[in-house]
Amino acid sequence: MSGQTHHFTRVGGLLTHACVRGAGPPLVLVPGLGCASWMYGRVSRQLACARTVYTYDPPGQGFSQGRPGFPRTIEALTDHLAAWLEATGLHPVPLLGHSLGGEVVFDLAARYPHLVSALIACAPTGIPDNPHILAQLLRLALDAPRERPQLLLPALAAYLRCGPARMARLAQDQSHHATGPLLPHVRVPTLLLDGTRDPVIQDWTLEVICHAIPHATVREIPGGTHALTDSFPRTVARYTLDFLQEVAEGTS
Structure with a gap:
């Protein structure tokens, strides 16, 4: 396994950072709301045994440059990720989105299908709707x-x-x-990871996603919390790598 490096790419005038680990086919990890690449070291090290893992920092998060008032919307986050994938040449590529990152990767797969080869949504929030901010904080x-x-x-x-x-x-x-109307437009192989002790994600949320994306595979992680990528990095990595191997075998 190779050591960690830091890549910066200018996208829309902003230097955009990604932490890079490992060797092999690329995999892009998209963080949750306010999260940074340094929060995903445990899972990226596990994934790096078989993949080159790019842990992307959205604008104003982690080591990426921000701009006052930007991004204001989820669509803006998605558009910036799409532009970054184009600028780096990392497409089509599998994406692993955690929490709000799960919503972003679904959005990307629906609106920019040529950039995505597979999706892993880990404890995805905001689908098909999200409660008031106070309820989220609770x-x-x-x-x-x-x-x-x-x-x-x-x-x-x-x-x-x-x-x-x-x-x-x-x-x-x-x-x-x-996001709800976008979900049926997700055509790529999809894996959903859900922790049984996660109070943030409700059971009906996964049911709605599976109804909209009937080809999605679901894996429950007993005892898993919302930060599955940190609390159960080996399990998340194992499910992810097994899934991507199955996808590769199915397309070969």
């Missing part, structure tokens, strides 16, 4: 004591870097983002 508060204590400081640093205003705008936009 659910996250319920989840926090279930996560590894060692995740607290990296998460706090990531949230401070993103800023409460940007996070609030994007969380609010989830109630307006029309």
Whole structure:
């Protein structure tokens, strides 16, 4: 396994960062709301045994440059990710989206299908709709004591870097983002990962996704919290790599 490197690509005038690990076919990891690449080290190291893992930082998150008032919407996040994939030449590529990143990768697969070869949505939020911000905060508060204590400081640093205003705008936009109608347009192989101890994701959410994407595969992770990529990195990596191997065998 090769060491970690940092790649910067200028997209829309903003230097956009990705942490790169491993060797093999590429896999892009898309973080959740306010999260940063440094929060995904545990899962990226596991995935890097078989893949070159690009942990992408959206604008204003992690080590990527931001701009006041941007991005304001989920669609803007998706458009920037699409432009980054075009600029780096990483397409078509499998995408692993965590939390809000799951919503972004679904959006991308529906609106930019030529950029995506497979999807892994890990504890995806905002689908088909999301509760009021206060309800989201309550659910996250319920989840926090279930996560590894060692995740607290990296998460706090990531949230401070993103800023409460940007996070609030994007969380609010989830109630307006029309992901539901986009889901039936997701044609690529899809894997859904769900933790049984995740208070953020409701059971009916996965049921709606599966109804809209009937070819989706679902894997439950017993005891899994919302930060599945940190609490169960080996399990997430195993399910992801097995799924991508099956996809590759099915297309060969």
